[in-house]
Every structure is written in structure tokens, then in C-alpha cells.
Amino acid sequence: xxxxxxxxxxxxxxxxxxxxxxxxxxxxxxxxxxxxxxxxxxxxxxxxxxxxxxxxxxxxxxxxxxxxxxxxxxxxxxxxxxxxxxxxxxxxxxxxxxxxxxxxxxxxxxxxxxxxxxxxxxxxxxxxxxxxxxxxxxxxxxxxxxxxxxxxxxxxxxxxxxxxxxxxxxxxxxxxxxxxxxxxxxxxxxxxxxxxxxxxxxxxxxxxxxxxxxxxxxxxxxxxxxxxxxxxxxxxxxxxxxxxxxxxxxxxxxxxxxxxxxxxxxxxxxxxxxxxxxxxxxxxxxxxxxxxxxxxxxxxxxxxxxxxxxxxxxxxxxxxxxxxxxxxxxxxxxxxxxxxxxxxxxxxxxxxxxxxxxxxxxxxxxxxxxxxxxxxxxxxxxxxxxxxxxxxxxxxxxxxxxxxxxxxxxxxxxxxxxxxxxxxxxxxxxxxxxxxxxxxxxxxxxxxxxxxxxxxxxxxx
Amino acid sequence: xxxxxxxxxxxxxxxxxxxxxxxxxxxxxxxxxxxxxxxxxxxxxxxxxxxxxxxxxxxxxxxxxxxxxxxxxxxxxxxxxxxxxxxxxxxxxxxxxxxxxxxxxxxxxxxxxxxxxxxxxxxxxxxxxxxxxxxxxxxxxxxxxxxxxxxxxxxxxxxxxxxxxxxxxxxxxxxxxxxxxxxxxxxxxxxxxxxxxxxxxxxxxxxxxxxxxxxxxxxxxxxxx
Numbered sequence: 001x002x003x004x005x006x007x008x009x010x011x012x013x014x015x016x017x018x019x020x021x022x023x024x025x026x027x028x029x030x031x032x033x034x035x036x037x038x039x040x041x042x043x044x045x046x047x048x049x050x051x052x053x054x055x056x057x058x059x060x061x062x063x064x065x066x067x068x069x070x071x072x073x074x075x076x077x078x079x080x081x082x083x084x085x086x087x088x089x090x091x092x093x094x095x096x097x098x099x100x101x102x103x104x105x106x107x108x109x110x111x112x113x114x115x116x117x118x119x120x121x122x123x124x125x126x127x128x129x130x131x132x133x134x135x136x137x138x139x140x141x142x143x144x145x146x147x148x149x150x151x152x153x154x155x156x157x158x159x160x161x162x163x164x165x166x167x168x169x170x171x172x173x174x175x176x177x178x179x180x181x182x183x184x185x186x187x188x189x190x191x192x193x194x195x196x197x198x199x200x201x202x203x204x205x206x207x208x209x210x211x212x213x214x215x216x217x218x219x220x221x222x223x224x225x226x227x228x229x230x231x232x233x234x235x236x237x238x239x240x241x242x243x244x245x246x247x248x249x250x251x252x253x254x255x256x257x258x259x260x261x262x263x264x265x266x267x268x269x270x271x272x273x274x275x276x277x278x279x280x281x282x283x284x285x286x287x288x289x290x291x292x293x294x295x296x297x298x299x300x301x302x303x304x305x306x307x308x309x310x311x312x313x314x315x316x317x318x319x320x321x322x323x324x325x326x327x328x329x330x331x332x333x334x335x336x337x338x339x340x341x342x343x344x345x346x347x348x349x350x351x352x353x354x355x356x357x358x359x360x361x362x363x364x365x366x367x368x369x370x371x372x373x374x375x376x377x378x379x380x381x382x383x384x385x386x387x388x389x390x391x392x393x394x395x396x397x398x399x400x401x402x403x404x405x406x407x408x409x410x411x412x413x414x415x416x417x418x419x420x421x422x423x424x425x426x427x428x429x430x431x432x433x434x435x436x437x438x439x440x441x442x443x444x445x446x447x448x449x450x451x452x453x454x455x456x457x458x459x460x461x
Numbered sequence: 462x463x464x465x466x467x468x469x470x471x472x473x474x475x476x477x478x479x480x481x482x483x484x485x486x487x488x489x490x491x492x493x494x495x496x497x498x499x500x501x502x503x504x505x506x507x508x509x510x511x512x513x514x515x516x517x518x519x520x521x522x523x524x525x526x527x528x529x530x531x532x533x534x535x536x537x538x539x540x541x542x543x544x545x546x547x548x549x550x551x552x553x554x555x556x557x558x559x560x561x562x563x564x565x566x567x568x569x570x571x572x573x574x575x576x577x578x579x580x581x582x583x584x585x586x587x588x589x590x591x592x593x594x595x596x597x598x599x600x601x602x603x604x605x606x607x608x609x610x611x612x613x614x615x616x617x618x619x620x621x622x623x624x625x626x627x628x629x630x631x632x633x634x635x636x637x638x639x640x641x642x643x644x645x646x647x648x649x650x651x652x653x654x655x656x657x658x659x660x661x662x663x664x665x666x667x668x669x670x671x672x673x674x675x676x677x678x679x680x681x682x683x684x685x686x
Contacts, residue, residue: 054492055667062660065594065603068528068535076599083602092603130528132520132539133661134668293675297499304501304675351677375681376527 004033009040009152011256012163018173021163026390027156037152039110045103047147052099056143059135060096063088069137072130074378074402075120075395087127087137090116095144110153117144118155119392122384122399123253124344129375145255154254155389161250165259169266170214170246180242182217186225195457197232199224202274203239208316209276209308210240211247211267211291213284213420226443227282230317233450234325238280244270247281248420249290253385257298264295271307279310283418283441285343286383288312293349312346314418317442318355321362332449334364337412341370341403341426342377343419351375360416363445368410378402380417382425400429408435415439466640467559474644481651482659489663500667505674512673513666520665535593542586545579546615550643552576555626577626580619587616611654617642 003009007030012018024030069087070076076085083089094113098105123145125138148154149162164171170179180201187199200206210231216223231238244266251259271279281288292310301307311319320326340360346352353374360367370377381400386392403426407415415426415437426439452458495501502509519525529536550556554570561567571579590612594604621642625635650658672678 051497053494053497054489055494055498055664057492058489058660058664062654062657062664063603064654064657065600065605065608066535066539067597067600067603068532070599071531072528081599083598086599086602089602128668129526132528133657134516134520134664136668136671294499297496297501300496302495302501303504304495304499347677349676351679351681353681372527375677 002038003152004030004037006030007033007037007152009150011166011259012159013166015167015173018160018163018167022160024156030156030159031391034111034153035107037107037110039105039107039151041103041105044098044105044147044151047150048099048103051143051146056140057099059133059137059140060092060099062133063092063135064133066132068130068132069127069135072127074124074126074381075399078381078399078401085120087121088135090120091137091140091144095140095147098144098147110148110151113144114148114153114155115392117141117148118158118385118389119395122344122379122382122386124379124383125348126344126376126378129348142252142255145253146257147255149255154256155385155391157388157390158250158254158385161385161388162254162256162259165249165251165256165263169243169263171248171250172214172218174214174217174246176243179217179245182221182224183240186221186228190225190228193459194229194232195459197228199228200239202242203237204274206237206239206274206276207278208236208238209271209274209279210238210282211245211270211279211287212240212282213248213287214246215248215420216282223282223441223443226447229447230320230326230443230450233452233456234320235453236325239274239276241267241270241274244268244273247287247291248284249286249295250385250388252286252290252294260290260294261298264291264299267291267295268299268307276308279306279308280316281310281312283313283420283443285345285347285419286421289345289349312350312352312418313442314346314352314355314359317446318358321359326446327451328362328446328449329451333362334414334445335366336414337366337368337410338364338414338416339368339370339407339410339412341380341407341415341417341419341422342374343417343422344377344379344383345419347377348375356418359442363442363449366412368412370406370410378406380419380422380425380429382428383421387421387424387428396425397428397432400425400432404429404433404435407437413437416442416445418442463637466637466644470644471640474647478647478650482656485651485656485659486663489660493667498667498671500671500675502670505679508674508679509670512671512678513669515673515678516665516669517662538586538589538593541582542590545583545586546619549576549579549583550618573626577623580623580626583619584616584623587612587619607654611649614642614646614649614653615655618646 006021006024012021073087079085094116121141123138123142128136161171168174183199183201191197249260249263251263292306296304296306340356381403382396386396413436417423417426418441423439430437493502523540524530524536552571553576554573557568557570594600618639621635621639625632625639649655
């Protein structure tokens with residue numbers, strides 16, 4: 001069978017297409033069809049020729065096989081130091097082999113590549129920091145994901161995710177109307193307690209345009225309310241766009257570069273339309289990376305920077321605390337031991353370690369770092385899209401052991417992480433391993449401990 | 462025989478070495494692609510230079526990165542090997558004599574005893590690296606003929622040179638073997654994993670620019686890549 005009904009090389013571009021695709025619960029038929037999905041060898045060869053340039057070639061060819069990357073990989077550590085989990089081995093036996101065979105590969109090989117690219121690597125980029133040659137295996141796996149996506153060898157949920165971006169410009173089925181309704185609903189819910197609070201939609205020339213993760217309007221609208229309260233307390237002139245509000249990119253995890261471009265362009269057009277001075281991104285790691293770090297390149301922006309200066313939420317909070325826009329009531333600081341988990345996507349791809357430490361020093365009395373931390377922190381175990389992929393649940397749960405042990409070693413029972421993916425993974429970690437921890441974003445704590453300025457009213461319920 | 466291998470063959474070896482290395486660097490730079498690599502190489506020049514230097518210096522200084530610090534035994538072997546392999550041949554008085562007599566070029570030299578110990582260091586480190594390759598499963602799985610072959614070619618001139626210097630057995634034999642293995646090394650560098658002699662610098666500069674301009678270098682000084 002060259003291409004299947006569900007499993008094929010076509011992207012999902014319509015609402016109906018998405019609905020039909022999702023009738024195959026869990027992708028049972030999809031993966032069955034994949035076993036006979038033929039590789040389009042000429043297309044793969046052409047794509048390798050077009051995109052495999054000096055950087056990737058050098059990374060593949062000059063690996064000296066020193067093995068320093070082994071201990072840097074949480075999958076390697078969590079799987080009892082299985083040599084097949086050494087990052088260099090993983091990339092050499094997949095992308096390296098594909099290149100050595102000049103794209104002349106078969107279906108079982110491509111399925112193996114898929115299982116390694118999504119099930120054994122979260123593209124956390126940690127191994128890059130341990131390679132004397134500066135080889136970035138996270139970037140190479142991301143590249144491999146792109147090749148696999150173009151050939152139809154992509155996990156079921158990733159195909160849905162990129163389809164969602166193509167259809168809704170969001171990772172979930174949220175329309176402009178749904179989003180605007182959620183904003184209005186949260187404004188109504190919150191303004192009783194906070195008279196004068198607004199969630200301004202499509203205001204031009206605001207100081208801040210605030211963009212979010214689709215999970216917030218879909219599952220956690222309270223997060224949007226918390227963000228509104230904090231902007232209200234800080235006296236920010238802010239707005240949300242009715243369109244182009246979604247920062248995340250499952251398309252990036254899927255390797256669907258066309259959808260990734262469509263997604264960031266929707267955000268950049270909101271910026272062009274509303275002309276804000278700056279953008280602030282919610283507490284999400286990959287959203288920030290997709291729209292702020294990688295997105296400008298997908299959109300063809302020459303200097304590699306988004307159209308306006310963009311802050312991750314931790315940067316905005318740190319700035320608001322430093323400038324006194326937000327003040328913390330010292331009596332309300334977190335008293336119990338608390339630790340903090342850095343998201344790979346902003347710690348190793350955006351350098352935000354210091355702001356996070358500053359925030360923790362302001363809100364916690366007994367802050368305990370994990371070891372190692374900052375740029376050397378381990379992935380939560382669910383990054384790179386892995387959290388959402390049913391096929392690799394076992395691999396994900398095993399990988400989380402490293403994060404579990406890091407948390408346990410701090411003695412803290414509360415973990416703060418300003419990232420949706422990490423938040424999910426730590427929640428699941430507790431569900432699987434039951435170590436008695438709680439987890440939170442920053443916003444709920446900030447709302448509880450922020451000082452209400454004299455000119456604002458707060459009517460407690 | 463001696464005339465040939467120290468004459469035309471030496472010239473040929475040096476030509477292949479220099480042209481090969483130069484070609485590697487030129488092709489590397491020419492093929493960098495801002496859109497595909499998603500790195501803006503030509504804007505943020507100041508940050509790019511800073512990132513590139515930070516990347517090079519951090520990794521060239523022994524124990525300059527966390528990666529070196531968490532593996533101290535390997536790091537010692539690594540630097541023992543590389544420092545000796547670069548310094549000993551470049552500043553060996555016997556090599557300087559040839560340069561002076563052939564082309565009248567005068568270069569500074571190391572005392573013979575220092576060069577000798579550096580050579581022994583290279584050989585000891587190479588033995589250590591090979592043992593490590595076979596006893597550690599995570600390195601064994603990455604070891605192929607390409608890695609072992611490159612190491613063998615790289616170490617051969619040091620072993621033969623050491624034998625010739627200490628006049629063990631037939632010193633003419635060891636001298637010829639030393640010259641030939643040295644020429645083999647020069648020729649092999651562009652065509653094997655030994656091309657990291659130049660590609661190390663290309664790769665480190667590239668990743669240094671990447672992290673220095675795009676991935677956090679403008680916000681955090683702590684990125685050791």
C-alpha cells in the first residue's frame with residue numbers, strides 16, 4: 001500500500017479532515033497502515049540534498065565517538081545506562097544511517113527512526129553542552145523529525161497537533177470566537193473581585209500584547225484570569241489579540257515546518273495589526289522558543305528576532321518585581337521548601353536562568369535548587385511533544401525517573417515550573433511515582449502574595 | 462629513497478594537507494545557510510564574535526566546561542594527547558633543523574627532553590583512550606574502524622619518532638617509518654575524522670555564534686557552548 005487512508009504523506013488542512021482522522025482512536029489503524037507506508041525515496045534524496053548542508057554534515061561526520069554525551073542524556077541515565085540510549089548512537093543509527101544510505105531506506109527503518117526521534121529524544125539540547133565538537137543532537141533530531149513528517153512517519157498525536165495549527169492557528173480546536181468568549185468570561189468572573197479589571201481585546205498601541213498557550217482557554221481559563229490580575233496590579237497597558245494569540249507550536253514538535261511558519265506568522269500579523277511596544281508570552285517553554293527563538297527564521301525575518309521585543313513570563317515578572325510595579329507581601333512568601341524546574345526550551349535556548357532565580361528569591365523563603373540546575377537542568381521527561389504521544393508512554397514514564405530523583409533530592413514537596421509541558425510531566429510524574437509532591441505555575445502564587453496598590457480595589461469573596 | 466620521501470613525497474603530503482584543510486574550511490563556511498540553520502550569522506556581529514570566542518576558549522582551556530569537569534580522568538587524557546600532539550612536532554628541534562637547512566626558516570624550539578616527555582604523554586594518552594574505548598560500553602558502541610584507524614594514524618608518527626630518537630633497534634628503519642607515518646598523517650587529516658583539526662574550530666565557532674546570538678547568549682553569560 002503506497003499510502004493509507006489515515007497514514008499518508010499529506011498534511012491535514014481541514015476541520016473535516018481532522019475530525020475524520022480523530023475517529024481512529026489512539027491511531028490504531030494509523031500505525032497499522034504505517035507498516036506498509038512506502039518511502040518516497042526520490043523525494044527523501046532530494047530533501048537531503050537540499051537541506052543537509054555543512055553544519056549538519058560536519059556534525060554527523062566529525063563525531064569522534066568520545067561518549068561524553070552519554071551521561072548528559074536523561075534517557076540514558078533512566079534506562080540503566082543502556083548504550084543504545086547514548087545520544088551519538090541514537091542520531092548515528094538513524095539520521096546518520098539515512099545519510100550514509102543516501103536516502104535509500106525502507107519502511108521498517110523509517111518507523112525505527114520515528115520511534116527514536118520522538119520516543120528516545122525530547123530535543124532538550126542538553127547533550128550539546130557536553131560535546132567538545134559542539135554537535136547539537138537536539139537540532140539534528142528536530143531535522144530528522146522534519147524528514148520523517150514529510151514522509152508520513154510521524155506519531156499520530158503529532159499529526160493531529162500540526163493539523164490543528166493548520167486549521168485553527170492553535171494547537172487545539174479553539175476558534176477566534178471561543179477565545180474571545182473565554183477572555184470576556186474571565187473578565188466577568190474576575191471583575192467582581194477586582195473592580196476595574198479588564199481583559200482588553202485588540203487594543204492598538206498597547207505597551208504589551210499578551211499571548212498564550214491554547215491549553216489555557218481550553219482547560220485552564222483561570223490562568224488567563226491570573227495573568228489579567230497581575231497586569232492589573234502592575235498597572236500595565238496591555239491587550240490580547242483576537243487572532244494570533246497562540247504561541248505554541250506542536251508543528252515544531254511534529255517537524256511540520258510549513259505549519260510552524262503559518263502559526264508564527266499569525267502572531268506576527270497580530271503584532272503588525274495592533275502595534276504593541278512589546279510582547280509577553282505566558283508560562284510556556286516551547287511556545288517561547290517556537291515564536292521568539294525559532295519563529296523569526298520560519299517567517300523569513302533576516303535578523304532572527306521577532307517583530308517586537310518579546311519577554312517570557314518570567315522575564316516580565318522579574319522586571320515587574322525589580323521596578324516595583326509588582327510588590328510581594330513578605331508575610332505571604334512561600335514558607336515551605338520549594339524547588340524550581342527550568343524548561344529546556346527557554347533555559348538552553350533563551351538563557352533565562354537569572355530571572356527565574358531572582359523571582360524565587362523574592363517569593364520563597366526556603367528555595368532549593370535541583371542539582372544540576374540552570375542550563376544544565378535535566379528535561380522534565382515529557383518535552384519535545386513526548387507528553388502527548390500515547391505510543392511512547394512507557395518510555396516517557398521511565399525517562400521521568402531522573403527528574404523524580406532530582407526533585408526528591410531537594411527535599412521540597414512543592415515544584416514551581418513556568419512551562420505547560422513541564423507542569424504536565426511533573427503532574428504525571430506524581431501520578432506514576434506517587435512521591436507526594438505538588439506543582440504549580442508562578443501566577444497562582446504571585447496573585448496570592450502580590451501587594452494591592454492603594455489606588456486599586458480588591459473585594460475579597 | 463630518503464631523498465624521495467623527504468623531497469617530492471613530503472611536498473605532496475603538505476600540499477594535500479593544506480589544500481584539504483583549506484577546502485574543508487571554505488566549504489564549511491560557504492555552505493552555512495541562515496534560513497536552514499536558523500542562525501543569523503551576519504547580524505549581531507559583536508555578540509557573534511563574543512559567542513564564538515567564549516565557545517572556543519571555554520572548550521580549549523582544560524576543565525573550562527562542566528563536561529570536562531565531570532570527567533576529569535578523560536579530560537587529563539584528552540589534553541595530554543592534544544597538547545603533546547600539537548606542540549611536540551611543531552617545536553621539535555630536529556624538525557627545526559630541517560626547516561632551517563632546507564628553507565632557511567628559523568623557528569623556536571623546545572628542549573629535547575620536554576619534547577620527549579610530550580611524545581611519551583601522547584603515546585600514554587592514546588593507550589588510555591583505546592583502553593577506555595573498549596571497557597566503557599557507552600564508548601564501545603560508538604567505536605568503529607574509523608575512530609580506531611584515525612587514532613592509529615595520529616599516534617604512529619609519535620611512536621616511530623620516539624623509537625628513532627631513542628635509537629631503539631635500527632634507527633634508520635624507525636626514521637624512515639617516522640617520516641612515512643608523518644606523511645600518512647598529513648594526507649589522512651583531510652579525509653578522515655582527523656579533519657576535526659580544522660572542523661573543530663568551524664563547529665565551535667558556529668555553535669558559539671548560534672548560542673551567543675540566538676539561543677540565550679544575549680541574556681546569559683553562563684552558556685558554555
